[in-house]
Amino acid sequence: MDKKYLILKLLRSSKIVKKVGKKEHHLWKKRDSAGSGQKALNLVKIVSELPNEKEAVYGALNKWIAWETEFPLIAAAKALKILRKRSQWLRVIQVAKWMLSKGQGATMATYDTLLLAFDKDKRVDEAESLWNMIVHTHTRSISKQLFSRIISLYDHHDMQDKIVEAFADMEEVGVRPDEDTVIRIARAFRKLGQEDKQKLVLKRYQCKWKYIHFKGERVRVRRDAWDKDGLTE
Structure with missing residues (x-):
């Protein structure tokens, strides 16, 4: 039997086995930016409605992160950009100082x-x-x-x-x-x-x-x- 014919026959009869990658399941994604835009808008709304006292602002910001598994840095950075675009300079200062006091956003x-x-x-x-x-x-x-x-x-x-x-x-x-x-x-x-x-x-x-x-x-x-x-x- 021709060698070429044998090789072709073997190739046709062989099964191609694909390895299926192991799927990983997480309860949450650590650095997921999904929803950060809405979180940022919520933060802007919160601080915009507060009096100018530092204690009131920092207290509200601390509540904003109370149930977070890690500091929502992306959302906070987006909030700063929104406040900057709106020329809300006092709120920019308060939010930025608060972030830095938490060791974040330096x-x-x-x-x-x-x-x-x-x-x-x-x-x-x-x-x-x-x-x-x-x-x-x-x-x-x-x-x-x-x-x-x-x-x-x-x-x-x-x-x-x-x-x-x-x-x-x-x-x-x-x-x-x-x-x-x-x-x-x-x-x-x-x-x-x-x-x-x-x-x-x-x-x-x-x-x-x-x-x-x-x-x-x-x-x-x-x-x-x-x-x-x-x-x-």
Whole structure:
């Protein structure tokens, strides 16, 4: 009998056995985000209806997590985003501080939201305390966004010395400022009467090109040819 015929016959008669994977059953999924959106909305509703006393807010938040098997971090983070979009800055501060007091949500995103809320609510001392903690705890991992946030806050409150300090920290860890932050830093040096450092910052960090609208079109031009000192108020 032909060998090829024998091989084909064996292949046809052989049974292909598929292994069935073991199914796992869980009473709950530990990090399941299902329903987190509704939980977030419930949290927003709860805190929005409370008086401004810290004890009342923290008490309600503690009740919100009383029956949870683990801290509902996803829902809490979503609630913070909703409160931020609604410009409910006091509630942002209260919820974020409560999360941090529970050892939860210590991320750059939470810090950024909290610094923004401090800025909007004119709580500069608290912003500075938080920033000092961030610098001492996360020196090498501070994002460009977070540096921009604190420099923006200092700029809004006319704190030139603090802008220069934050910029020094930026340079120390090798974080390059974005365009808006460069303008704020340069303006701070100018207000402090340090025009030489102002020019150095602009020369080192400011983009050499800028876009303008000319006759209905977006045109790229060299900044030094268009704007002598590169500063806008």
